[in-house]
Amino acid sequence: MNQYFxxxxxxxxxxxxxxxxxxxxxxxxxxxxVNPSVLGAAGMNKGAVFVATGLIAAIATAFMGIVAKYPFAIAPGLGINAFFAYSVVIGMKVPWQTALASVFAAGILFFILTVFKIRELVINAIPNDLKAAIAAGIGLFIGFIGLSDGGIIAASKDTMVTLGNLGNPTTLLTIFGILLTLILYATKIPAAIFLGMIGTTLAGIITGLIKLPSSLISLPPSLSPTFGRAIFNLGQINTFQLVIATLTFLLVAFFDTAGTLVGLAKNAGFINDKGELPRAGKALMSDSIGMLVGPILGTSPTTAYIESSAGIAVGGRTGLTALSTAIFFLLSLVFSPLLTVVTSQVTAPALILVGILMASNLAEIDWKNFPVAASAFLIAIGMPLTYSISDGISLGFITYPILMLVTGQGKKVTPIMYGLGIVFVVFLILV
Incomplete structure (x- = not known):
């Protein structure tokens, strides 16, 4: 273990x-x-989706750990699964089997882009200031998710976002968890995040806010209702709408994963002095495996998970972290009843603390260079406000080349960044 990792x-x-x-x-x-619930709305078998979700998370994350040797986890992405279910299947009235075929087609393109190192070229072409903005934006995003999941902030018709009901018992449990986790971290207690989650869980069980499951073990459901349907329905991708859906799956997965990998790597200190991610090709191959195999098993597109930052904050630095995560995903298929104690109130404090740590990347941005500052700001604030990593990136990547041109700094912008600006304009218009 010591030698390999x-x-x-x-x-x-x-x-x-x-x-x-x-x-x-x-x-x-x-x-x-969550994934079975969302895809279940599209008519897919929830039990099969549950197994497909756990299996593809284990496969892709294990590949990340063993081959790329990074502590990043991969699983079906939130947001893109809603686009799959509500926009493509329900909105376009496309059978879910055909929608899975569309994801598989996007996975093939995704794999080709990875093999020819096009994705690696794109990541390495992003300026360091914008990489820092992506990392900080992801921090703000997951902090926003944590505050929302914990009930501390809530939606509002008048102000869009407002303070939640702080008298709600589950919200009080979140507040307890946040204070406990922050105190543990501030006093340099080892594994503060994990201990905070355990403490919050115990508090929830003692107060009756978290219910213990009646059993610990259950056999996983059958995968047969969804397995292989993507391959058998490739010929059904024969309309302009489905071509656009396929390209959307491709672009969102491309930039969600690229943005997450850059942000996580930047925060963990894996980016080298040249602004590049060592073994980037292997890391990108890991999520392309997930994108390719996921629809065959029966789930929507996969992506690198920003929650990997919680493991990194605990001290995870190598692929052994990812391999461990993959093993826990496999075990979860049998011990699924035990997962019900891990409520949003338990995970919210961890997300908020990690958000604080990742937001520190804002200090690395050259705020005196206005084109850079404006683009970085739009990326960072765009992610939580659009609830999308790729949309936040698009705002900054469109603005960056334009402002650099009009201020006489156009020669500092690489051709790839100009190309990305055009791609994002087309992407936002079509989608």
């Missing part, structure tokens, strides 16, 4: 990596239940 070089231990993997898993385990 270079644990000593990365100043970590086997125990710390496994704990980090467990923290990442617990932080993102909600997708095991």
């Amino acid at each position: 270079k644990l000593r070089e990365n100043h970590t231990t086997i125990g710390r990596e496994i704990l980090a993997g467990l923290t990442t898993f617990v932080s993102m385990a909600y997708i095991l239940f």
Whole structure:
């Protein structure tokens, strides 16, 4: 383990990596239940989607850990699964089998772009200031998610967002968890995030706000209702609408994953002095495997998960963290009843603390250079306000080349960044 994952070089231990993997898993385990609920609205078998979600998360994350050796986890993405269910299947009245075929076609294109290192070129072409903005934006985004999931902020017709009901018992549990986690971290207690989650869970059980499951083990449902349907329905992608849907799956997955990988790597200190991510090709291949195999199993597009930052904050630095997360996903298929104790009130404090840590990347942006500052600001604030990593990136990437041109700094912009600006304009118009 030490030799393969270079644990000593990365100043970590086997125990710390496994704990980090467990923290990442617990932080993102909600997708095991949310994804079947969303795709179930499209008529898909919820039990099969549950198994497909856990399997593809385990496969892609294990590949990330063993081959790319990074502590990043991959699973079906939120947001894009809603586009799959509500826009494509329900809105366009496309059978879910055909929609899965559309995801599989996007996965093939995704894989080709990865093999020819086009995605790696794009990531390395992003200026360091904008990479810092992406990392900070993801921090603001997951902090926003944590505050929302915990009930501390709520939707409002008048002001869009407002303070939640702080007298609600579950919200009070979140507040307790936040204070506990922040105190643990501020006093430099090891594994503060994970201990905060355990403390919040115990408080919820003691107060009756979190119910213990009646059983610990259950056999996983059958995968047969969804397995292989994507391949058999490829020929049904024969309309302009479905071509646009396929391209949308491709673009959202491309930039969601690229943005997340850049943000996580930047925050963890994996970006080198040249502004590049070592072994980027292998890391990108990991999520392309997920994008390709996921629809065959029976789920919507996969993406790198921003919750990986929770494991990184605990001390995860190598692929052993990701491998541990993958193993926990496999175990979850049998121990799924136990996951019900991991409520949004338990994960919210972890997300908020990680959001605080990632937002510190704002300090690395050159705020005196207005074109850079404006583009970075739009990326950072755009992610939580549009509830999308790719949409936030698009706002900054369109603005950046325009402002650099009009201020006489156009030569500093690479051809790839000009091309990305055009791609995002077309993307926003079509979608």
